[in-house]
Amino acid sequence: MELWYTEKQTDAVGLTLRVRRTLVSERTPFQHLAVLDTEQFGRVLVLDGMVQAAEGDEFIYHEMISHVALHTHPAPRTVAVIGGGDGGAVREVLKHSSVEKVVLVEIDAQVIEAARKYLPQISHALNDPRVEIRVEDGLRHVKDNKETYDVIIVDSTEPVGAAVGLFSREFYMDIFDSLKEDGIVVAQTESPFYNKDLIKRCTSMIARLFPVTRLYLASIPTYPSGLWSFTLGSKEYDPLAVPAGRFSDIDTRYYTPDIHRAAFSLPRFVQELLG
Amino acid sequence: MELWYTEKQTDAVGLTLRVRRTLVSERTPFQHLAVLDTEQFGRVLVLDGMVQAAEGDEFIYHEMISHVALHTHPAPRTVAVIGGGDGGAVREVLKHSSVEKVVLVEIDAQVIEAARKYLPQISHALNDPRVEIRVEDGLRHVKDNKETYDVIIVDSTEPVGAAVGLFSREFYMDIFDSLKEDGIVVAQTESPFYNKDLIKRCTSMIARLFPVTRLYLASIPTYPSGLWSFTLGSKEYDPLAVPAGRFSDIDTRYYTPDIHRAAFSLPRFVQELLG
Numbered sequence A, B: 001m002e003l004w005y006t007e008k009q010t011d012a013v014g015l016t017l018r019v020r021r022t023l024v025s026e027r028t029p030f031q032h033l034a035v036l037d038t039e040q041f042g043r044v045l046v047l048d049g050m051v052q053a054a055e056g057d058e059f060i061y062h063e064m065i066s067h068v069a070l071h072t073h074p075a076p077r078t079v080a081v082i083g084g085g086d087g088g089a090v091r092e093v094l095k096h097s098s099v100e101k102v103v104l105v106e107i108d109a110q111v112i113e114a115a116r117k118y119l120p121q122i123s124h125a126l127n128d129p130r131v132e133i134r135v136e137d138g139l140r141h142v143k144d145n146k147e148t149y150d151v152i153i154v155d156s157t158e159p160v161g162a163a164v165g166l167f168s169r170e171f172y173m174d175i176f177d178s179l180k181e182d183g184i185v186v187a188q189t190e191s192p193f194y195n196k197d198l199i200k201r202c203t204s205m206i207a208r209l210f211p212v213t214r215l216y217l218a219s220i221p222t223y224p225s226g227l228w229s230f231t232l233g234s235k236e237y238d239p240l241a242v243p244a245g246r247f248s249d250i251d252t253r254y255y256t257p258d259i260h261r262a263a264f265s266l267p268r269f270v271q272e273l274l275g
Helices: A057-072 A087-095 A109-118 A122-126 A138-144 A161-167 A169-180 A196-209 A257-263 A266-275 B057-070 B088-091 B107-116 B119-129 B138-144 B160-165 B170-179 B196-209 B259-261 B268-274
Strands: A003-007 A013-027 A032-038 A042-047 A050-054 A078-083 A099-105 A131-134 A149-155 A179-188 A212-219 A227-234 B003-008 B012-029 B030-037 B043-048 B050-054 B080-085 B101-105 B131-134 B150-153 B179-188 B212-219 B227-234
Touching: A003 A042, A003 A099, A003 A149, A003 A257, A013 A109, A032 A109, A032 A138, A032 B057, A042 A109, A042 B050, A042 B150, A050 A057, A050 B212, A057 A087, A057 A212, A057 A227, A057 A257, A078 A087, A078 A138, A078 A169, A087 A099, A087 A122, A087 A149, A099 A138, A109 A122, A109 B179, A122 A131, A131 A138, A138 A169, A161 A169, A161 A196, A169 A179, A169 A196, A179 A196, A196 A227, A212 A266, A212 B212, A257 B268, B003 B043, B003 B131, B003 B212, B030 B107, B030 B150, B043 B107, B050 B057, B050 B101, B057 B227, B057 B259, B080 B088, B080 B138, B080 B160, B088 B119, B088 B150, B101 B138, B107 B119, B107 B131, B138 B160, B138 B170, B160 B170, B160 B196, B170 B179, B170 B196, B179 B196, B196 B227, B196 B268, B212 B268
Parallel strands: A078 A099, A078 A149, A099 A131, A149 A179, B080 B101, B080 B150, B101 B131, B150 B179
Antiparallel strands: A003 A013, A013 A032, A013 B012, A032 A042, A042 A050, A179 A227, A212 A227, B003 B012, B012 B030, B030 B043, B043 B050, B179 B227, B212 B227
16 A cells, blocks of 8 residues: 655645654644654654654754754854744754753744654654753744843744734834844745745845844755845844854765755845835 | 646655646657646646646846856857757757857757747747757767757756666766867756765766866755755866856846855755765
8 A cells, every 4th residue: 555645835836755654643732743764865854734843854954944044143052942842943053062041932842742652763852952842832932031032933833823923013123123133044935936925024024123134045855945135124234244163063964065055146136025 | 626737846845826727738759748737837847747847936047057158158159958858948048149050959859849838938938030940869969969058958857768868977968079179068967965966976076077066956846845956067167166247137037146156155964065
């Protein structure tokens, strides 16, 4: 028997993955959660029917959502990851020796539990003593913690259900206040092929608050269209002006200092979204 | 009724597209040929079950297989496109004002006919007076035409069936001889996620013949993994040393001079393929 999982990435296009077996499939208070063991990409975390992290390519997403901001800041010590209960972004953040504390703010405890149990390659860094796990609403957390963070990483799901607020202006105003005076925020902002309006909205929202706003891209096969965008807002430092000496010799499979710069080179149709 | 077309891009992963209708589905002397009208990407040319060109994203592939080499050469006058019967690469080549002649060498006349009939957005430049269409074997053509071309574009299908020879060492030796003394070849060399061995083999094969060999990447949603590689071999000019003044102001939707450079910035796991 062949078992296939198909994610409808839009109404008219899907990614279909051959599945060895379903490790877990359950409803949490916030969403449907599944972990599938796939032939092509190994184990895959699926939330509300959408691939969040696959063992075979999660390194790209997690490296790119973390290392660009953490190299842009000259000495990031305190970092928050909003969402990202799988632990992949935390794992990458901890590769930076300046980091003293990472606060993981995940609303759904069952995501963390499933990642610990079924996705140790992604979640193992959650056991690091520098990590503080807070099972709470990210919107509440940034409202309650002023001038706390050097870097905030918004590692959200798609802008539906529990994550809608993570794409709101109010949330970014609170993030601005939750960052220190030279802080940086970075958020995943979906596909430049399928989510043009969302990218326009997020970049202009962040640009109204932060003096430096930049969009960058990475190729992630299991994500819709295979091309993914990240939006970075910075109070002081420009990711395109990182001194060469600052790039640390961290262990990566996608990110390099050269990729750091090239990721900001946007295809013309993406440039045009930014107006 | 919902009609879906699914391409098995590997044994374990597929792309599935919602289809409005099938415009043509026929067997040619060389392959199975279909043109589907899809919701997401408009009309799609499918050869032997694999997407070759979709109206919605073909601009990326055709711009990137053409403009990098054509800007690397200081004055390309005579260009061959091997394969590429849809006419998309020819359309992009003709945007360069130095070009006097483009020879399209397509083995399968029915690809050209289907493109003319169903894909005018892609094929319209085939009517340009600078285009010479030759329905013949590309392997034969380069063997028979010595020191003829400034640029040769190998716009092949996947390395199965009729296209196997287009990935052979003998073919590249003949291409070398078919190029003028400062000529450039560029070939599509598949996905860095799914075709690592092919990329290794092609880059090392081309590097044994050409003093300058470079791999570059572009994001193409309808192609396997969404990330595609191109390998460029050059007798004299380096695509990374194009003088800024040479970039012409051509009409593109993906390619820019900045993308030209950034496309050569390779993720670490791709760099490592090159040894």
